[in-house]
Amino acid sequence: MLEIENLHVSAQGKEILKGLNLVIRKGEVHAIMGPNGSGKSTLSYTLAGREGYEITAGRILYRGEDLTSLAPEERAAKGMFLALQYPVEIPGVTTMNFLKAALNAQRRARGETEFDALSVLRLVRETAGALNIPEEMLRRALNVGFSGGEKKRLEILQMALFKPSLAILDETDSGLDIDALKLVADGVNRLRAPDRAMLVITHYQRLLNYIVPDRVHVMAQGCIVAEGGRELAQELEARGYAGFVKDAA
Amino acid sequence: MSSRPAENLLPKSFNPEPGVAARSGWLEERRARALQAFRARGIPHRRMEEWKYSDLRNALDAEPGDSGEVISSGLHDPFAAIAGPRLVIRDGNPDERPAGLPENIEILDLAEIDENAPLWVSRCLGSALKSGMGEASLALMQGGVAIRVARGTSAVLHLRFVQSVESVHARVLIEVDEGASLLLFESLGGMRGVTNLGVEILLRPNAQVRHVRLADSAPGAVIVEEVGVAVARDARYQAHLPQAGARLSRVELAVKLEGEGAEAALDGAGVLAGRLHADVTTHIEHAAGRTASKQLFKYIVGGHSRAVYQGRISVHKGADGSDSRQTAKAILAGERAEADLKPELEILADDVKCAHGAAVGDLDADSLFYLRARGIPEAEARELLVRAFLEETVAGITDENIRSTVWHFIENRLPEALDEAA
Numbered sequence: 001m002l003e004i005e006n007l008h009v010s011a012q013g014k015e016i017l018k019g020l021n022l023v024i025r026k027g028e029v030h031a032i033m034g035p036n037g038s039g040k041s042t043l044s045y046t047l048a049g050r051e052g053y054e055i056t057a058g059r060i061l062y063r064g065e066d067l068t069s070l071a072p073e074e075r076a077a078k079g080m081f082l083a084l085q086y087p088v089e090i091p092g093v094t095t096m097n098f099l100k101a102a103l104n105a106q107r108r109a110r111g112e113t114e115f116d117a118l119s120v121l122r123l124v125r126e127t128a129g130a131l132n133i134p135e136e137m138l139r140r141a142l143n144v145g146f147s148g149g150e151k152k153r154l155e156i157l158q159m160a161l162f163k164p165s166l167a168i169l170d171e172t173d174s175g176l177d178i179d180a181l182k183l184v185a186d187g188v189n190r191l192r193a194p195d196r197a198m199l200v201i202t203h204y205q206r207l208l209n210y211i212v213p214d215r216v217h218v219m220a221q222g223c224i225v226a227e228g229g230r231e232l233a234q235e236l237e238a239r240g241y242a243g244f245v246k247d248a249a
Numbered sequence: 250m251s252s253r254p255a256e257n258l259l260p261k262s263f264n265p266e267p268g269v270a271a272r273s274g275w276l277e278e279r280r281a282r283a284l285q286a287f288r289a290r291g292i293p294h295r296r297m298e299e300w301k302y303s304d305l306r307n308a309l310d311a312e313p314g315d316s317g318e319v320i321s322s323g324l325h326d327p328f329a330a331i332a333g334p335r336l337v338i339r340d341g342n343p344d345e346r347p348a349g350l351p352e353n354i355e356i357l358d359l360a361e362i363d364e365n366a367p368l369w370v371s372r373c374l375g376s377a378l379k380s381g382m383g384e385a386s387l388a389l390m391q392g393g394v395a396i397r398v399a400r401g402t403s404a405v406l407h408l409r410f411v412q413s414v415e416s417v418h419a420r421v422l423i424e425v426d427e428g429a430s431l432l433l434f435e436s437l438g439g440m441r442g443v444t445n446l447g448v449e450i451l452l453r454p455n456a457q458v459r460h461v462r463l464a465d466s467a468p469g470a471v472i473v474e475e476v477g478v479a480v481a482r483d484a485r486y487q488a489h490l491p492q493a494g495a496r497l498s499r500v501e502l503a504v505k506l507e508g509e510g511a512e513a514a515l516d517g518a519g520v521l522a523g524r525l526h527a528d529v530t531t532h533i534e535h536a537a538g539r540t541a542s543k544q545l546f547k548y549i550v551g552g553h554s555r556a557v558y559q560g561r562i563s564v565h566k567g568a569d570g571s572d573s574r575q576t577a578k579a580i581l582a583g584e585r586a587e588a589d590l591k592p593e594l595e596i597l598a599d600d601v602k603c604a605h606g607a608a609v610g611d612l613d614a615d616s617l618f619y620l621r622a623r624g625i626p627e628a629e630a631r632e633l634l635v636r637a638f639l640e641e642t643v644a645g646i647t648d649e650n651i652r653s654t655v656w657h658f659i660e661n662r663l664p665e666a667l668d669e670a671a
């Protein structure tokens with residue numbers, strides 16, 4: 001599904017990713033853990049195609065296709081989804097209108113027929129119910145005045161609506177209390193599927209108690225410095241990042 | 250190349266044939282004084298601080314050619330969807346009294362008034378507008394109209410300005426008496442030459458005015474409109490002033506909150522494409538306690554256009570407990586676009602709340618990325634954000650009919666303004 005080979009990425013003239021390798025197969029859930037400043041967010045922004053992140057070497061293959069020259073919207077239409085650590089507040093755009101615009105833009109790009117307003121409404125209502133997202137929230141401006149938990153739930157709602165092949169969850173656990181965390185993790189677990197891969201990026205092991213990964217990678221100073229099964233997350237929790245960072249240096 | 254007119258020499262458009270015959274001594278005298286004052290200052294130009302970003306002299310000097318097409322035809326009434334009696338004012342002169350206008354609304358042709366003019370006209374004309382261009386519109390006026398809404402009356406009136414000659418100077422005087430309310434739709438249709446309009450609106454205690462102005466002009470037109478508003482105790486003046494621009498377009502509002510509890514709320518979105526100019530200059534005086542003012546102006550500036558907002562707020566001594574809020578923002582959509590936003594505060598009272606902000610920038614990069622990462626193509630994402638940015642200016646218009654009319658006026662101009670960004 002995703003193959004990252006020797007990826008070097010610079011942002012604002014500074015090299016942040018320094019030869020990162022990662023392979024994720026269909027149906028797998030991988031976790032990347034790492035301390036602040038290790039390059040986790042740079043990786044997720046680079047995968048999603050954000051401007052300002054320059055690939056200086058290496059390549060990213062998504063379903064066998066080099067992503068490098070694709071715009072963020074093209075990647076989204078091809079089934080890539082990035083749940084952001086800080087979902088953006090957009091006053092003046094209602095959540096419902098945004099969801100409709102995004103759903104239909106993706107369908108248009110794939111040559112599928114667009115949904116009419118009623119179908120979107122029905123689809124969104126059904127999906128939102130399971131995530132405990134009240135209808136009133138969908139009428140409000142996108143993320144404006146939403147609590148941290150509401151914002152993250154809305155990210156998962158989008159993931160459920162867009163049905164991506166590859167979902168990247170960037171610090172989805174940050175700022176959530178335990179109830180909100182469980183709700184979000186439940187939402188994610190329901191979306192685990194044989195034809196869908198997930199990359200869960202997190203600072204803490206806590207989230208991985210609820211979203212149990214197939215593989216865990218430790219990131220430090222712009223590379224993967226260790227990898228293993230789910231037990232690696234517990235080891236990290238016990239030893240801390242310090243040992244791994246030293247190994248990389 | 251002709252040489253630039255000297256400071257005290259007025260261009261042709263400011264030397265019109267005498268329009269209003271002198272029928273009343275007081276009016277002639279007032280106009281003579283205004284002319285003297287105006288001549289002393291001359292046509293405003295960029296070396297005058299208040300006209301720094303809107304060089305009227307230069308705009309008048311420019312060749313009148315390339316007036317281009319009016320975006321929506323001058324014959325089209327932008328308020329077509331809104332019912333109400335319509336008073337057409339041609340080259341400054343009002344047509345017949347419109348049918349359906351309630352009896353308790355007086356309408357007088359300023360060209361007809363004489364020594365026996367009602368006191369409300371002779372006393373008020375020129376009282377609320379004392380700026381340089383306001384003096385010019387009085388001194389050179391080719392015509393005008395005085396309107397009075399009687400005590401306790403609630404009225405709707407459209408004022409539709411049309412112009413067939415190269416330059417028009419005209420005056421409007423509106424008095425809204427105690428407890429009365431007026432919904433005023435002002436449209437300037439298909440302006441092509443030079444228009445200099447002076448409007449005075451006097452709100453007596455507890456009066457309400459909602460003033461919606463749409464100016465639809467050729468890109469080559471020069472439009473200056475000065476609006477002087479006096480707001481008495483517990484009265485409220487609201488204005489919606491969307492801007493479509495012209496070669497030079499300036500709306501200058503001088504609002505004086507004269508009585509306790511008086512309020513003013515001004516808003517407008519401007520969308521400029523090509524080589525247009527739009528200037529909203531406001532001066533709000535809080536002259537009494539517990540007065541409130543609120544302003545919100547937002548621009549999308551495309552191409553080589555220029556947007557200007559100058560907002561001066563003066564809180565007079567003794568105007569304690571006043572509250573003034575002012576926001577002006579511009580997004581530059583064209584590489585050669587320019588926005589000049591200048592808020593100014595002058596506070597001489599205590600316990601006053603003043604909040605003001607001005608910002609020129611681009612669309613928020615995080616928002617743009619967020620929308621694109623969810624599959625919305627860049628152009629569509631930009632348009633979505635631009636609409637959201639502008640929509641705030643109409644969000645407070647509770648009347649659905651008015652809101653959609655104002656919104657369409659802005660929206661129609663968006664594709665062109667954004668296209669040049671590409």
